[in-house]
Amino acid sequence: SLELSRKAQAVKPSSTLAITARAKELKLQGLDIVGFGAGEPDFNTPDNINDAAIRAIHDGFTKYTPVSGTEELKKAVCKKFKTFNNLEYGTNQIVISNGGKHSLTNIFEAILNLGDEVIIPSPYWLSYPEIVKLADGVPVFVRASKEQSYKVTAKQIEEACNEKTKALILNTPNNPTGMIYTRSELEAIAEVAIKNDIYVIADEMYENLVYGDSEQISIASLNDEIYKRTITCSGVSKSYAMTGWRIGYTGSSVEIAKLMNSIQSHQTSNANSIAQKAATEALNGTQETVFTMNNEFDKRRQYMVSRVAAMPLIDALTPQGAFYLFVDFSEVLTKVYKGAVIGTTDKLAEILINDFLVAVIPCGDFGFDDHVRLSYAISMQNIEKGLDRIEKFLKLL
Ligand code: PLP
Numbered sequence: 001s002l003e004l005s006r007k008a009q010a011v012k013p014s015s016t017l018a019i020t021a022r023a024k025e026l027k028l029q030g031l032d033i034v035g036f037g038a039g040e041p042d043f044n045t046p047d048n049i050n051d052a053a054i055r056a057i058h059d060g061f062t063k064y065t066p067v068s069g070t071e072e073l074k075k076a077v078c079k080k081f082k083t084f085n086n087l088e089y090g091t092n093q094i095v096i097s098n099g100g101k102h103s104l105t106n107i108f109e110a111i112l113n114l115g116d117e118v119i120i121p122s123p124y125w126l127s128y129p130e131i132v133k134l135a136d137g138v139p140v141f142v143r144a145s146k147e148q149s150y151k152v153t154a155k156q157i158e159e160a161c162n163e164k165t166k167a168l169i170l171n172t173p174n175n176p177t178g179m180i181y182t183r184s185e186l187e188a189i190a191e192v193a194i195k196n197d198i199y200v201i202a203d204e205m206y207e208n209l210v211y212g213d214s215e216q217i218s219i220a221s222l223n224d225e226i227y228k229r230t231i232t233c234s235g236v237s238k239s240y241a242m243t244g245w246r247i248g249y250t251g252s253s254v255e256i257a258k259l260m261n262s263i264q265s266h267q268t269s270n271a272n273s274i275a276q277k278a279a280t281e282a283l284n285g286t287q288e289t290v291f292t293m294n295n296e297f298d299k300r301r302q303y304m305v306s307r308v309a310a311m312p313l314i315d316a317l318t319p320q321g322a323f324y325l326f327v328d329f330s331e332v333l334t335k336v337y338k339g340a341v342i343g344t345t346d347k348l349a350e351i352l353i354n355d356f357l358v359a360v361i362p363c364g365d366f367g368f369d370d371h372v373r374l375s376y377a378i379s380m381q382n383i384e385k386g387l388d389r390i391e392k393f394l395k396l397l
Helices: 015-028 047-058 071-085 100-111 127-134 154-160 183-195 224-229 254-267 273-284 288-309 345-356 380-396
Strands: 094-097 117-122 138-143 165-171 199-203 230-235 248-251 324-328 371-375
Touching (some): 015 345, 071 248, 094 254, 100 199, 100 248, 100 254, 117 127, 138 154, 165 183, 199 224, 224 230, 288 324, 345 380
């Protein structure tokens, strides 16, 4: 028959990308849209990194590299893991991929068998359940309420574990909440993971974007037992404003690295050779630009937090990392606008973009349908303008 893949047809297209695309479309039509949808830094890739890529092209570094990445990039990743994360990995434990999403795909294809369950704390980054399902796994959601700062507890994970559980995804700093797990929270979760014999996928993509006195701790660094069962996942996309270059990496056991290498050898081969040179410079070169970007993000974060706190009907916890504010709109949803109850954040997002020219991310696809994600990876000027518009809307209700 001509029936298409049921698995592929069940995939939900990424709604964040759809909203960002719609905002861009309206902008092209000449409308002055403020887009709070951004999932990427608004800064350009730093020059030292760009220059390394240009050199690579001129030097003819434009051929296949080893599937799992160049030795020099793996060494740079090992050094970063050691100095930044207090994690000891050899180069044979590193796999360089085509971005964080690709690393996650490799991981789940390497560890899951049909029907294996993966615990996903909710709210979650919307790609996790889809990537798990594409690898024949079953997502199991555990809700982390606002009262618990949107962070799951070890007890909740313990309760969700059964003989089918294969892994837990732990994303810290978190997208969409900006929350960071503390050392003691991680210790308790690690204990449950060890006791129940499951893997931990530690997605630390936002590890460099940490503000105030919050501390980023890698769960794999806590002890040998949790190290063995953790796959630590990061990349250069968010930390170095390199989303378009597509470089991600993992640190894992040699055994899992080998499996991911085999999978990648048939699916994509090596990540782009030029981008690997650029990523090597990102990790080995000056980190000054990271600090400059972080300072700017931090200023915007503080401004957003104080503005939202002063608005009627909505509120948000202060994010500790990443570049998102996770805003509770539940009270707004009960209000009437233009004769109808607003009801859902999808409807709310539609009102905001059509009538107030502000694009926001409704978080139904992140597991929290009464919350909205506002990114502060946009200019301060746009943040001010966008928040003014949201405030104007709220005052009408
Ligand atoms: N992990 C999280 C939590 C993310 O938010 C993202 C990007 O939005 C990624 C991973 C993937 O990053 P990349 O662009 O390198 O695929």
